[in-house]
Amino acid sequence: MNTQAIGSAPERGKSFAHVAEASWGKGLSTLLRIVRMTLRHPWQVAITLVSTFIAATLQLFIPRLLGRAIDQAQGVVAAGGAAAEHALWNTALILLAVSVLRGLFTMAQNYYGEAVGHRTGYELRLAFYEKIQRLSFAYHDRVHTGDLITLGLLDLDGVRMFFATGILRVVLLGVLIGVGAYLLISTDLVLGLLSLSFVPFVAWRSSVTQLKLRSTWLTLQERLSVLSRVMDENLGGIRVVRAFAAQDHEMEKFDRAKQDALALANRRVEIRVGNTSAMNFSFLAAMGLVLWFGGQKVIAGQISVGTLAQFLTFMTILQMPVRQLGLMVNSFARASTCGTRLFELLDTELDIEDAPDARDLVVTDGLLRFDNVGFRYEGASGRPALSGISFEARPGETVGIVGPPGSGKSTIAHLIPRFYDVTSGTITLDGQDIRGVTLQSLRKAVGVVQQDAFLFTTSIENNIAYGNPWARETRIERAAESAQLHNYIIGLPAGYTTVVGERGASLSGGQRQRLTIARSLMLRPSVLVFDDSTAAVDAGTEQRIRAAMKRFAKDRVTLIISHRLSSLMHADQILFVDGGRIVERGTHEELLALGGRYRALYDLQLRPDEDRLEGAA
């Protein structure tokens, strides 16, 4: 469909490579699977195929009728004025009827052909969307978002269009060439062969060219995406460009990328034009031959002028579908590669889903327990991300987790709502292994406020209510109040209906994080995890957030993961994580007294401030 627009999206990168690699082995079974999918609409498929057959057959009658009319006009068939006139009327009316019917059946063929494709596309889109939403974090870590979007737009289109541009064309061409050849050759062998002589050449040229254009198209998309990356980065980083007075350098980059794309675009024009004019020429040359040899035969009295005209008009009818043969070949190639990839995603097994006998989580107290938990990222080598993690958090308790970057502290947060599954050990909530309860009940009970959470392009209100879109305004406002965002929101001209997100009003980093906190509070989770999610919130506001939440915190386990000690030094229990292990644990005072890693970090971060406080006091 609109491949142009999609192809030019800036995030495309190198995601086209896959479309080029032909997978002929799987190809056939993929095509069969697409056919099976289209057969889910048996009536529409049947109507389409029957209409195609009838329309093509009717079309073949037109040259015959024209030929007959010409002969009748010359008085070859019926002698005598009135009878001949009558015969002409007869032919004319049949021709009119055939034309009208052919038009109607072609309409049915095209409409239902497209309808089948669109319905199949509809089903595929839903299946794709559902699958994407359920695939685990591990899958999404592995696969680029750009690739998934390509898959959902371009590849899906390739599959959707297969019925109309692939299968139907085969039927149409089969009828036209098969029945047509029989009719022509049975009328006159030599002329029949001559009028079909352009078919193999055009079919071959058209297929070769389409495949060539297809592969250059992929390269062109890549080059264009380089060009759009240059432009996108330049415009996004325009201040850096100006700051370094690098406009000339940027123009050079642009020109290089532009030249690459332009050279190929011009080359493609040549390929395309070389092909169309050669096809035209071969068609016209065949026509010339028919005219020459046919003319000889007419002169020799072997055939009538009408028969010659019949051959010539038949050729004009055949010209279009034969030229489109290349598109048909392209459609097959595209459907098989696109389909293979698409089905691979649809067939991916979910690595995290409800156990067969999963029950809803029942939260009584809300006791969270890590028991000797180990975790290794899929495909990662070296030491595991986490090992031997054990701790317990009672309702009302706050656990602080601190450690250098890459120590595994965020991983702990991701294990509780089963974004990933533990590799060893167990995590239990009120004694229930989290792998034994339903995902839905678990995730409703565990709120994770993520570091850079995604804001959806919609109103602030809808964003806060994202987990509970039935919520009332008062509840949304209360969550915003707790997150210390309410005052800011009501100061906005549109208040809670202000649109935020990618295309909306821009919020500062701290405001985004506070919005995310409000969003998590909406679900009233039994376990609330802050995954470095107050990094951009200033210390004062953070303190107020903490104070506001304290009122509700008595039934809840709170986990604070941060590298800012001031965020978590008030926790009931602090875990210092390094290299995937808990290396120190205790309260702030205990850890300071211990004089280990925690103490060192404290000296680095907070000492000067405290000195200053003392100095100022």
Next chain:
Amino acid sequence: MPAQNDDEKEDKSGRPTKAVVGSHRDEEEVFGKAYDPRIIRRIWSFVKPYQSRIFISVAAVLVFTLTQLAIPLVIRYAIDHGMAPGRLDRSVMIGATVAFAGIILINYAASHVQETVVGKVAENVLSDLRRAMFSHLQRVSLSFMDKTEVGRLMSRLQGDVNSMQEFLETSVMSVGDIVLLFGIVSVLLWLDFRLGLLTLSTMPMLFIVRLFWLPRAKVAFMAAHETNSIANGALAEGIHGVRTVQSLERQHVNFDLYDEKVLANLNAHLRSAKYAQVMVPIVDTLTGIAMATVIVVGGSMVLSHSLDVGVMVAFLFYIQRFFDPIRSLTMQYSVMQRAMASGQRISEVLDVPVEVSDRPGAVSLSRDMDGSVEFRNVTFGYRQNLPVLKDISFRVNPGETVALVGPTGSGKSSSMALVHRFYDVWSGEVLVGGHDVRDLTQDSLGDQVAMVLQEPFLFSGTVLENIRYHKTSAIREEVVRAAKAVGAHDFIEDLPDGYDTELEQRGGNLSLGQRQLISFARALVADAKILVLDEATASIDSYTEMLIQKALVTLLEGRTGLVIAHRLATIRGADRIIVLQNGEIVESGNHEQLMERKGLYARLYNMNYASFDDISEEDMERDMAVGKAT
């Protein structure tokens, strides 16, 4: 659970009231006026360089159309003079075949020339157009760039430029279509006036039908297009936000909402398919009527020997091509409308004024200048009557480091932008090395003033290329030395390919702190006399933080530094601190002096924040109140 939810029994059975998937901004006008002389002139200015090629292709299109018109005539000639009963003539046949061969050779050559030339000219014009826009955007004022989303500009540079392609390619073809249309009409009338008139009477019918059909069909096509982009937008959002969706268990709600959008798209597609296909039987019926007319009327004329049979054959051939030009010409109307709408938006970009440019006779700032920066009574703002800086004067002596501090919106970033002449002042002057920046060439100013922005922006390419971004001639050793000086060398070496590691888009594979260090190295390689630096506010882990503080010292060594400082360590390390508030300088001096004054600085300092930017407005207001009270 807290007791207070009792008042909120939510009914979750119905449609969620606060949920949408995907965002949809009203599409921009897709169709403009069909003809807008201003835009045509603008497009023509880009086509003009290819003028001679355009003439060639128009000539080729004419030749091509004429050969198409001639082919049925040759067939007619062969039939009437070579094979009609009683007029069998072999030599006529030879002549006709030779003529036919000649015509198809010309046809081949003409179509080849025309399509190649038009195709290439179109590609080149698009490329030129895009370059002109891009190049213009390099010079337009930053205030325009600040206001405009990158995505919006990209859609101008890509979508709008691409939609001109169809217009450029088909315009020349339209000339051919018009000639073909008139050609067929004239040839039919010339061959036999009466029969021609009768046959042609079906033609206006198609015109009338299409006039009714087009506006309705266009609405249906647009709806299909628009619902499609809505559904695709929702899909993209679902993919980008999948982690949030899963953690908040929104899958079911989203699925239902997505289903609605895809279903709407399906229905719009089916509707537009109906509109597209309904023309098929109409055109076929009209063709049938025209052919039946020729058979009945023409056939009787042949029977009564008032018409040659070859003419009848030629008529039948022409009729088969009859409706093609009408179809493509009516389509061309929409193509023109679309092109005008896009052309309008392209013109808007090209017409954005360039506010800051080198004045005639601007001098180049020499490397030997002293490196001082001075603001003299500078007033500046972005919107009229809303000055951001009010009559500011200060001087940074060569080699000195001055820290600008103050709450958000106090005018720090604007001062920094003015040193680099991103904008021009309203009144007063900004001097660099003793010269008013408006008297200097922008390039030379850029060479002597290096800038480090708060958000370190890296380009795709290798680490090496990024560090020598400003000075592409820098050799590897220079880059490594700079990286070592700022403490970035170790982590760069740890990257898979060291300095040759390709950075992901905007340096996505590096942490914020690492990107910051690379941007420091970049400024160091640029080796400018003056460094303007906006310290990052975002929280960086303590280890990297330490590296950055050290790097800063290196970077400022031997340079004049103007630093928008957020971190206490940086502020305390500065030679002088200028405190800005609401666009005015409220205090200046070093840390000790300012602490003694017990003014705004001292109060802010004592509020126990890691950085001044952390101070929320509420705190500021509270502080102001306290300040006034005392």
